[in-house]
Amino acid sequence: xxxxxxxxxxxxxxxxxxxxxxxxxxxxxxxxxxxxxxxxxxxxxxxxxxxxxxxxxxxxxxxxxxxxxxxxxxxxxxxxxxxxxxxxxxxxxxxxxxxxxxxxxxxxxxxxxxxxxxxxxxxxxxxxxxxxxxxxxxxxxxxxxxxxxxxxxxxxxxxxxxxxxxxxxxxxxxxxxxxxxxxxxxxxxxxxxxxxxxxxxxxxxxxxxxxxxxxxxxxxxxxxxxxxxxxxxxxxxxxxxxxxxxxxxxxxxxxxxxxxxxxxxxxxxxxxxxxxxxxxxxxxxxxxxxxxxxxxxxxxxxxxxxxxxxxxxxxxxxxxxxxxxxxxxxxxxxxxxxxxxxxxxxxxxxxxxxxxxxxxxxxxxxxxxxxxxxxxxxxxxxxxxxxxxxxxxxxxxxxxxxxxxxxxx
Amino acid sequence: xxxxxxxxxxxxxxxxxxxxxxxxxxxxxxxxxxxxxxxxxxxxxxxxxxxxxxxxxxxxxxxxxxxxxxxxxxxxxxxxxxxxxxxxxxxxxxxxxxxxxxxxxxxxxxxxxxxxxxxxxxxxxxxxxxxxxxxxxxxxxxxxxxxxxxxxxxxxxxxxxxxxxxxxxxxxxxxxxxxxxxxxxxxxxxxxxxxxxxxxxxxxxxxxxxxxxxxxxxxxxxxxxxxxxxxxxxxxxxxxxxxxxxxxxxxxxxxxxxxxxxxxxxxxxxxxxxxxxxxxxxxxxxxxxxxxxxxxxxxxxxxxxxxxxxxxxxxxxxxxxxxxxxxxxxxxxxxxxxxxxxxxxxxxxxxxxxxxxxxxxxxxxxxxxxxxxxxxxxxxxxxxxxxxxxxxxxxxxxxxxxxxxxxxx
Numbered sequence: 001x002x003x004x005x006x007x008x009x010x011x012x013x014x015x016x017x018x019x020x021x022x023x024x025x026x027x028x029x030x031x032x033x034x035x036x037x038x039x040x041x042x043x044x045x046x047x048x049x050x051x052x053x054x055x056x057x058x059x060x061x062x063x064x065x066x067x068x069x070x071x072x073x074x075x076x077x078x079x080x081x082x083x084x085x086x087x088x089x090x091x092x093x094x095x096x097x098x099x100x101x102x103x104x105x106x107x108x109x110x111x112x113x114x115x116x117x118x119x120x121x122x123x124x125x126x127x128x129x130x131x132x133x134x135x136x137x138x139x140x141x142x143x144x145x146x147x148x149x150x151x152x153x154x155x156x157x158x159x160x161x162x163x164x165x166x167x168x169x170x171x172x173x174x175x176x177x178x179x180x181x182x183x184x185x186x187x188x189x190x191x192x193x194x195x196x197x198x199x200x201x202x203x204x205x206x207x208x209x210x211x212x213x214x215x216x217x218x219x220x221x222x223x224x225x226x227x228x229x230x231x232x233x234x235x236x237x238x239x240x241x242x243x244x245x246x247x248x249x250x251x252x253x254x255x256x257x258x259x260x261x262x263x264x265x266x267x268x269x270x271x272x273x274x275x276x277x278x279x280x281x282x283x284x285x286x287x288x289x290x291x292x293x294x295x296x297x298x299x300x301x302x303x304x305x306x307x308x309x310x311x312x313x314x315x316x317x318x319x320x321x322x323x324x325x326x327x328x329x330x331x332x333x334x335x336x337x338x339x340x341x342x343x344x345x346x347x348x349x350x351x352x353x354x355x356x357x358x359x360x361x362x363x364x365x366x367x368x369x370x371x372x373x374x375x376x377x378x379x380x381x382x383x384x385x386x387x388x389x390x391x392x393x394x395x396x397x398x399x400x401x402x403x404x405x406x407x408x409x
Numbered sequence: 410x411x412x413x414x415x416x417x418x419x420x421x422x423x424x425x426x427x428x429x430x431x432x433x434x435x436x437x438x439x440x441x442x443x444x445x446x447x448x449x450x451x452x453x454x455x456x457x458x459x460x461x462x463x464x465x466x467x468x469x470x471x472x473x474x475x476x477x478x479x480x481x482x483x484x485x486x487x488x489x490x491x492x493x494x495x496x497x498x499x500x501x502x503x504x505x506x507x508x509x510x511x512x513x514x515x516x517x518x519x520x521x522x523x524x525x526x527x528x529x530x531x532x533x534x535x536x537x538x539x540x541x542x543x544x545x546x547x548x549x550x551x552x553x554x555x556x557x558x559x560x561x562x563x564x565x566x567x568x569x570x571x572x573x574x575x576x577x578x579x580x581x582x583x584x585x586x587x588x589x590x591x592x593x594x595x596x597x598x599x600x601x602x603x604x605x606x607x608x609x610x611x612x613x614x615x616x617x618x619x620x621x622x623x624x625x626x627x628x629x630x631x632x633x634x635x636x637x638x639x640x641x642x643x644x645x646x647x648x649x650x651x652x653x654x655x656x657x658x659x660x661x662x663x664x665x666x667x668x669x670x671x672x673x674x675x676x677x678x679x680x681x682x683x684x685x686x687x688x689x690x691x692x693x694x695x696x697x698x699x700x701x702x703x704x705x706x707x708x709x710x711x712x713x714x715x716x717x718x719x720x721x722x723x724x725x726x727x728x729x730x731x732x733x734x735x736x737x738x739x740x741x742x743x744x745x746x747x748x749x750x751x752x753x754x755x756x757x758x759x760x761x762x763x764x765x766x767x768x769x770x771x772x773x774x775x776x777x778x779x780x781x782x783x784x785x786x787x788x789x790x791x792x793x794x795x796x797x798x799x800x801x802x803x804x805x806x807x808x809x810x811x812x813x814x815x816x817x818x
Contacts, residue, residue, distance in 0.1 A: 030439040030464055037469045044476035051473065055439055055464035060446045064460065067453035079491035086488045 003171050003178065004038070010174065010182045010245065012042045015139030016093050017241035020047025022137075025087055028097040030057045035143050039095055052092070054083075058104045065108040065116075074115035076123060084127045091237070094131065094138035101147035102333040105273030110299070113272055114306055121307075121375045132377075133352040134233050137241035142170060142336050151333050173246045173325050173337060186242065193230035196250045196318075199409050200228040203399060205391035207258070208316065210343075212387045214264040215280070220316050220345075221258025223370030225356035228252045233353065246325060248340040251317035253350035255370035257286035259313050265293075267342060267381035269300075270333055276300050279380075286312050286372075303347065309367075309374035314350035319343050321385050321405030335379055342383030343402070348376030412580050412587065413447070419583065419591045419654065421451045424548030425502050426650035429456025431546075434496055437506045439466045444552050448504055461501070463492075467513045474517040474525075483524035485532060493536045500646070503540065503547035510556035511742040514682030519708070522681055523715055530716075530784040541786075542761040543642050546650035551579060551745050560742050582655045582734050582746060595651065602639035605659045605727075608818050609637040612808060614800040616667070617725065619752075621796045623673040624689070629725050629754075630667025632779030634765035637661045642762065655734060657749040660726035662759035664779035666695035668722050674702075676751060676790035678709075679742055685709045688789075695721050695781075712756065718776075718783035723759035728752050730794050730814030744788055751792030752811070757785030 001009070012018050024043045028036035033055075040051045064072070087094075105113055121128070130136045149162035152169075156162035171177065175185040207221040231247040234240050262282045269276040279293035279300055288311040293300045304311045319326070319342055326341040350371040352358040358366060363373040389402035400408040410418070421427050433452045437445030442464075449460045473481070496503075514522055530537070539545045553575035555568045561578075565571035580586065584594040616630045640656040643649050669692055677686040688702035688709055697720040702709045713720045728735070728751055735750040759780040761767040767775060772782040798811035809817040 030442040033439040033466060033468070037466075037472055040469050040472050041476065044472070049478060050481045051477070053466065053469050055466065057442060057446075057462065057464065059442070060449050060462050063446055063449050063453070067450065068460070069458060072459045077495065079488055079495045082488035082491040086486065 003167075003176050006182050007171065007174065007176050008035075008038045008042050010176060010186065011095060011139055011141045012039060012046055014183050014186050015141060015242050015245045016095050017137045017235070017239045018043055018046050018048060018093055019239055021049050022237075023050040023090055023092045024048050024052070024095060025092045026051065026053045026095045026097065028053055028055060029099050029145070030055050031059075031145060032097055032099055032143050035097060039097070058100060062104050062108065065105065065112050070112075073112050074119050076119055080123050084124050088126050088130055091136065093136055093241075096138070096140045097143055098140050098334075098336060099143050099145045099148060100334070101145065102151060102270045102275075103147070103273055108273065110272050110302060114302065118306065118375070125375070132349065133236075133358070135236045137235045137237055137239055138243055139241065139245060140243060140336060141245055142334055144170065148333065152330060169328060169330060173328065173340075175246075186245075190230070190232035190242070193248070193250055194232060196407065196409070197228040197230040200250065200252075200401075203391060203409070204394060205399075205401075206394050207392050208401065209390040209392070210263065210382065210387065211390075212264075212384050214266060214384060214386075216263045216382060216387075218259070218261040218263040218283070220254035220313070222252060223255040223258070223355060225369075226252045227354050227356060229351070229354055244336060244340075246337065246340050248323040248325060249317040249319045249344075251315055251354070253354035253371050254313050254316045254345075255286065256309075256312045256314075256350070256367060256372035257370065259283040259286045263345065263382050265380050265382065266384045267331070267338060268295075269378075269380045270335070271299050271303055271378070274299055276303075283313070288312075303376070303378060307348065307375040309372050310348045310376035310378075312348070312372040312374070313345050314348050314372040314374065314377060315344075315346035315354070315379070317344050317346075317379075318389070318402065318407075319383060320402075320407050321383055321387070338381060339379045342381040343387060343389075344379045344381045344383065346377055346379045348372065348374035348378055412576075412585050415591050416580065416583065416585050417444075417447045417451050419585060419595065420504060420548055420550045421448060421455055423592050423595050424550060424651050424654045425504050426546045426644070426648045427452055427455050427457060427502055428648055430458050431646075432459045432499055432501045433457050433461070433504060434501045435460065435462045435504045435506065437462055437464060438508050438554070439464050440468075440554060441506055441508055441552050444506060448506070452504075467509060471513050471517065474514065474521055479521075482521050483528050485528055489532050493533050497535050497539055500545065502545055505547070505549045506552055507549050507743070507745060508552050508554045508557060509743070510554065511560060511679045511684075512556070512682055517682065519681050519711060523711060527715065527784065534784070541758065542645075542767070544645045546644045546646055546648055547652055548650065548654060549652060549745060550654055551743055553579065557742065561739060578737060578739060582737065582749075584655075599639070599641035599651070602657070602659055603641060605816065605818070606637040606639040609659065609661075609810075612800060612818070613803060614808075614810075615803050616801045617810065618799040618801070619672065619791065619796065620799075621673075621793050623675060623793060623795075625672045625791060625796075627668070627670040627672040627692070629663035629722070631661060632664040632667070632764060634778075635661045636763050636765060638760070638763055653745060653749075655746065655749050657732040657734060658726040658728045658753075660724055660763070662763035662780050663722050663725045663754075664695065665718075665721045665723075665759070665776060665781035666779065668692040668695045672754065672791050674789050674791065675793045676740070676747060677704075678787075678789045679744070680708050680712055680787070683708055685712075692722070697721075712785070712787060716757065716784040718781050719757045719785035719787075721757070721781040721783070722754050723757050723781040723783065723786060724753075724755035724763070724788070726753050726755075726788075727798070727811065727816075728792060729811075729816050730792055730796070747790065748788045751790040752796060752798075753788045753790045753792065755786055755788045757781065757783035757787055
C-alpha cells in the first residue's frame with residue numbers, strides 16, 4: 001500500500017473512526033476531487049451506509065466576493081439550513097478536507113467576508129454544535145494544493161516538486177511511512193498524549209501561569225470540572241475518533257472570566273487571507289482590554305469584534321516545542337499544522353467536552369459555568385523554546401508543567 | 410479575445426441570454442472547475458445579481474453506484490427539494506455544463522441507476538417544469554473532458570491532442586472562430602432556423618410521413634395548435650435565450666396518440682453508459698407495441714418502461730443531413746451534438762411550448778390535448794441521407810418537407 005493510500009485509510013478509519021453502517025459526509029475542494037473519491041471508496045470499503053461528498057471551491061468564492069453586488073452577501077438560505085439539519089438528523093460523520101490558499105481572500109472587502117461568514121456560521125451551528133460537543137465523529141485533514149505548497153516551499157523548482165515536498169512533510173507529521181502501519185503508530189501516540197492528559201487531570205490545577213522572554217505573563221484559571229483532552233476521544237456514538245490528524249496537543253478550557261495579564265503571539269496568525277503579526281493581547285477578568293499588532297492590527301480588531309465573546313478565551317492547549325511538527329521548522333500557513341507546533345490559546349468558543357456537566361445546558365448557563373460561548377474559535381500561538389508554565393493546585397502548591405518549552409511532568 | 414473566452418461569452422450572453430440583475434446557477438462538473446469559474450466571472454461582467462455554482466462529479470457518482478449498499482438509493486431528500494424550490498422561487502437562470510463520459514455507468518447495476526434517476530427527476534420536477542415551459546432562461550453546453558475527447562478521437566496521439574481536437578470541433582460546430590463575432594453569427598443562424606419554423610407554422614400540417622430505405626414508414630400526426638420551435642425562444646422573463654448551443658433543429662410535439670407505423674434508429678443511442686444499436690420501434694395509436702435491437706435490447710426495454718408514458722413520443726425534430734455537425738462526420742457520443750446531426754424523435758415528455766394553450770393545465774389535461782407527459786425525455790436519431798418527409802395539410806394536400814435528407818421547403 002502506498003503512502004497516499006495509507007494516509008486516506010488513516011483518516012477514514014483512525015481519524016473519523018468510521019464503523020460499518022455509519023454515514024459519512026466529505027467536504028472536499030473541487031481541485032482535490034481525486035482525494036474525495038479515494039476517501040469515498042475507502043469509506044465504502046469500511047462498510048459505510050452512505051457517503052456524500054459536498055464540493056467547495058474557494059477560487060470561485062473569491063470571484064464571487066470580488067464581483068457580486070453588495071446585497072449578494074449575508075442572507076440565510078433555507079436549503080442550506082435544511083442540508084445542515086439533514087446531516088445532523090441522519091447522524092453523518094464528517095471528513096473535512098482542508099486546503100486553503102492562505103492568500104485567497106487577499107484584497108477582498110473584509111466586510112463582505114465577515115457578513116457572509118457570520119451567516120454561514122449561524123446556518124451551520126446545529127452541525128458545529130454536534131462537532132464541538134463530540135456528538136459526532138469527525139476529522140479535519142489537509143491535502144496539498146499548488147498555492148499552499150508553493151507558499152510553504154517557495155524555493156521548490158516547480159509546482160510538482162513543491163507538491164511532492166508538501167506530501168512528504170504531511171506524511172512525516174502524520175506518522176505515515178513506507179515501513180510501518182500508521183494505525184499502530186497512532187495507537188502509541190494517542191497513549192502517550194493521553195498519559196499527559198491523565199496526569200493533568202490528577203493534578204487538577206486551579207490555574208496555569210505562562211511566562212516567557214517575549215513578555216508573556218498570563219494567568220489562566222481553570223474552571224471547576226475542567227477536562228484535559230488529548231486526541232482519541234470517544235464520541236457520543238460510542239466510537240473513538242481523532243478530530244485532527246496530525247495532533248500533538250493536550251488542551252482544556254480556561255475559565256472565561258479567569259484570564260489575567262498579557263500574552264504575546266509567537267507566530268503569525270493567518271486571518272482573512274492576511275497575516276496578523278507581532279501582536280499582543282491584555283486580559284482583565286477574562287476579557288480583552290487592550291491589544292496591539294505591528295502588522296494588520298485592524299484585522300485583530302475585526303477578529304475580536306466579529307462575534308459576541310470573541311474577546312474571551314475558549315481554549316488553552318499545551319504542545320511541546322520539540323514536537324515533530326515544531327522540529328520540521330516549517331511555517332505551514334495552516335492552523336491544523338501550525339497549532340501543533342506550539343502551545344496556543346483560542347479566542348472565542350470553548351468546547352463542551354472540556355468541562356464536565358455541560359449536557360443540555362443553555363448558552364447562558366455554559367458561560368456562567370466558565371465555558372465561553374461564541375461563534376468564533378480562532379487559535380493563536382504562544383509557545384516558544386523559553387516558555388515556562390507553572391501550575392497552581394487547589395491547595396496552592398506550585399508545580400512546573402512546562403520548562404524551556406517542553407513537558408516537565 | 411481567444412476562442413475559449415468567446416465561447417463562454419456566447420453561452421452566457423446569447424445562450425442563457427443573461428441580463429443585468431438576473432441570477433444564474435451553473436451546474437458544473439468538478440473536473441471542469443476552470444470553466445465554471447470563467448462562466449461565473451462572465452456572468453458578473455454581464456451584471457448578474459448572484460451566481461451560484463452547483464458542482465457535480467460523475468466519477469464519485471460511479472464509485473457510489475458500485476460500492477454503496479442497496480438501500481442507499483432512491484430516497485427523496487428534503488434539502489435537495491428545498492434547493493430546487495429556492496432556484497425556482499428566486500427565478501434563477503440555468504447554465505448546465507454537460508460533460509458526461511458515455512461509459513461512466515458501464516457495468517453499474519441499471520436498477521440502482523434507474524431507481525436513483527427516477528427520484529432525482531421527481532425531486533427536480535419543479536425546476537424542469539420551468540425549463541420545459543421556457544419560464545426561465547437556460548442553456549446546455551458541452552466542454553471537453555479527457556474521457557470524452559479520447560472516445561471521440563481515439564487516434565489522437567495523447568490526451569492533450571484529443572482535448573485540442575475536441576475544442577476545435579466544438580468551436581466549429583458552435584460557429585466560434587478567430588475572425589468573427591459568434592454573437593453576430595448566431596443572429597444570422599437563428600434567423601435562418603426561424604424562417605423554417607415560420608414556414609412550417611404557415612403550412613400547419615395535419616401529419617408528417619417519414620420514409621427511408623432503412624425501413625422507416627412512420628406517420629406522426631400533429632396536434633391542433635402545435636408550435637414549431639427553433640432556437641431563439643423568448644422566455645416568460647421576456648428575454649431571448651438559446652437553450653442548446655449548438656442547435657440545428659426545428660421541432661414540435663407529435664400528437665401522443667397519433668403516431669403509427671415503424672421507425673428505425675439511424676445512430677447508436679447512448680443510454681445508461683451503454684449503447685443501444687440497430688434498433689426499431691413500432692407504434693399503434695401513439696404507443697410502442699413492438700420493438701427490437703441488435704445490441705442491448707434490454708436497455709431499450711428499461712428505457713421504455715422506466716417512467717409512465719416513456720413509450721409514447723414527445724418530440725419530432727427536423728435537422729438537415731447537410732448541417733455542419735452532420736458534415737463533421739464525428740460520432741460525438743453526446744446528445745447535444747448528435748441530435749443536431751440528424752432528424753430525431755424523443756420518447757417521453759413533450760415540451761409545453763410546442764403546443765398553444767398549455768398554461769396552467771394539469772398533466773391529465775395536457776395528455777388529453779395530445780402533449781405527452783412523462784419524466785423521461787430521450788432523443789433517438791432517425792435521419793439519413795435518404796430520408797423523405799411528406800407533410801399533409803389540413804385539407805389533404807401533400808407537400809415535400811424533406812427530400813434526400815435535406816429541407817425541401
